[in-house]
Amino acid sequence: MAFELPELKYAYDALEPHIDARTMEIHHTKHHNTYLTNLNNAVAGTDLESKSIEDILSNLSSAPADKQGALNFHGGGYDNHCIFWATMSSEGGGEPGGALAGAIGDFAAFKEKFTGAAVPLQGSGWCWLCTKAGSGAVEIKAMPNQTSVRTEGYVPLLGIDVWEHAYYLNYQNRRPDYVAAWWNVVNWGEVEARFDAAK
Numbered sequence: 001m002a003f004e005l006p007e008l009k010y011a012y013d014a015l016e017p018h019i020d021a022r023t024m025e026i027h028h029t030k031h032h033n034t035y036l037t038n039l040n041n042a043v044a045g046t047d048l049e050s051k052s053i054e055d056i057l058s059n060l061s062s063a064p065a066d067k068q069g070a071l072n073f074h075g076g077g078y079d080n081h082c083i084f085w086a087t088m089s090s091e092g093g094g095e096p097g098g099a100l101a102g103a104i105g106d107f108a109a110f111k112e113k114f115t116g117a118a119v120p121l122q123g124s125g126w127c128w129l130c131t132k133a134g135s136g137a138v139e140i141k142a143m144p145n146q147t148s149v150r151t152e153g154y155v156p157l158l159g160i161d162v163w164e165h166a167y168y169l170n171y172q173n174r175r176p177d178y179v180a181a182w183w184n185v186v187n188w189g190e191v192e193a194r195f196d197a198a199k
Helices: 021-043 053-058 068-086 098-104 107-118 175-185 188-198
Strands: 125-131 139-144 155-161
Touching: 021 068, 053 068, 068 155, 098 107, 098 188, 107 125, 107 139, 107 175, 125 188, 155 188
Parallel strands: none
Antiparallel strands: 125 139, 125 155
């Protein structure tokens, strides 16, 4: 069964002024869709067609050697973006609650550390809040290009895309401004649910 492009739970303009509608539309329908297409091409005709993206990325070394590069890049790109859309909301912002708040601790310090990992990331990539299943603890990890934290045994909870395509129309080369704005749309309820499911 082919992977599909997820429908957003909000309109493309719902995250304005923090993330503009045109960037959202291009990012979702063009960039994410390209990762989807290439992922489906990579799994076509193999036993990977029956596996979830979580299984594929978590067990990348067991995939056919000639498929691993495409699965890492396009599979990671597909999964990363699915999480990215789900963890943003027009009613986002603020701070987390519940068990996640306890795992994070001092939110101001966490926010500073996360931003400090996302802004200087060289080239293209993502910054993630992630956890090891069953640990009840969280970590911050910067990953290059589209490589998923799943490939290192982590469960992704919240990630920010710092590829220029995620912000260039509105912020040009001002990545710090984009990251600062993004905090206003983080859907902490979704992130908390992802953390609770992984505990």
